[in-house]
Amino acid sequence: MFLKKYGDLIVSIFYTIVSVAMLILASMLPKSKVMAIGPDFMPTVIGILTLALSVILLIQTIGKLRKGEEVTGEKDNSDYKRVLASLILATIYVNILMPVGFIISTLLYLVLQITVLAPDDKRTKKDLIKYAIITVVFTLVVYFLFRYGFKIILPQGILKF
């Protein structure tokens, strides 16, 4: 419910901060010596427009909150545990892809990620074996397809062959 009520407020504050930061950073960029506008021109324009828009949104939102408009809608019963776990897994995956290599990191990531996303009743031993088989087949097919079919060598990491 928090996001529904204060979502716009957060957005406008976030954008205000971003636009101010952008204006400051843009002002530190060098001015062009040869022509009217340099590399700082576009960022400055974008910064000013963003600032203006976020202030408008802020005013609109505060107006709405003051009026105390009832926030209606369904209760948010999203499963944030799965979202967060997936995000963490994916982040780890992309960061170990290079040092560890495509094959090992993908094998690990896929098995864990599929298990995380699987509904609770789909985590029996039989299911897990199924996931493992899918993972191994998929990973190897992708790796060798890219290597020999498309001539792209995916990160090899510690397994070099």
Place this chain on the structure above:
Amino acid sequence: MNALSQLGSAMLSVLEPTSLLLMIGGVVIGIIFGSIPGLSASMAVALMLPLTFSMSSSLGMNTLVAVYIGGISGGLISAILLNMPGTASSIATTFDGYPMAKKGEAMRALGVGIVFSFLGSIFSFIILSFFAPMLADVALQFTPIENFGICFFALTMVAVLSSGNMVKGLLAGMLGLLFAMVGMAPIDGTPRFTFGSNEMMGGFNTLTTLIGIFAVADILVSAETIGKGVETIPVQKVKGFGFTMKEFVKWLPGALRAALIGTGIGILPGIGGSTSGMLAYVTAKNMSKHPETFGQGDPEGIVATETANNATIGGAMIPLLVLGIPGDGVTAMMLGGFLIHGLSAGPLLFIKNADVVYGIFAACIICALIMLIVEWNCIKLFVKVLKVPKHILMPLILVLCAVGAYATNNRIFDVQSIIVFGVIGYLFHKVKMPTTPFVLCFLIGGMTETYLRRGLMSYKSFGAFFTHPIFDVFFAIAIGVIGWFTFKEIRGNKKAG
């Protein structure tokens, strides 16, 4: 009728069995490359190029054309089924294609996409065959100033996209512009917003950004509800291409408009299929009597984008063949291929090698037909992907996204950035901000700045821009669009409040 008879005789030689077989193979390889994100049509052409060395020049060129056409149209398959644009050209196809697939209309969406891809290509090839030299003259008139006009006009389309909740839509667009600024500034190469990182110097890659904001974000969104039970996306069986003659006739005017936009954008070097698809989509939404259904799974959205991005192919061939100017990466590769086979593109081409030129035109038309037949026969195969339960499908897609992002530039930074953009896409979804303006601005932001600064470099002052009538027209329309939509928005707010 000279053009027609030339085309006819070229058609006969293209239809020889060897040539036909090679073209079918080329189209199939193109479709595979096109449908996997990160593997682009230009890579497909680059990989096929050495294989054509030993062929005769006409066979070689036919094969390259086949790969190119397959590569552009293949993107629609993954865009519709997996919300993952296979090529940058098919970004806008995801807007309505994926919602349709979610509603169980995947086969219908694919049918519509394939048919209108075909029609778009054919339209542009007809234009190419008959008006190429004439249109090339027009394209030569375009200076950075006119291109800036078009880009500026395209940017104001954000206002159209976000009508109803304009402030948030515009803010979404601003974030897109901000990300487009990261990296080296055009012209002088000043690093901007790189925070001292070498990786950031190159800026964010278009395709990886899109993969992140669509596919990765989609994985996070579906993780919210996935635990409730095994979910597969339903697939309704359809007859024929999944639409009736009546619907077809209704969509035709929109398709024609999109084909004109696509061919027009294609002729101008450097703007490309992704922009033409987006522009056609926004125009269709704007002209529609029911704009609110766009983005919810309206086949007309697919009609517009697929017609336009395929019409871009024929458009892009015009400066390529007539002036020897490649518009983007793929056409540059094609130019290389043509040169290897002893064809020097340029103004004299139509006089010296008319037979070769019409051979290419004929190959284009036949390849479009092959594309239609191959994809049509494989629809049933494609939709099998949706039978995989979501909790297995989604992780596999993420791995493909990562691989695609890596393959684009061999940079691990691109892979890492898909997660960042995935989170942005997810947060946008949470606070109900539209992602389309973000994508449009990200695509066009960099281009707009480049053309503006190039124009200013050669013409010194902004005032001089207004002496260019084409620029004036686009600028006036752009200002009109902003004014009209702001007015509509304020009026709408007053009514609501």
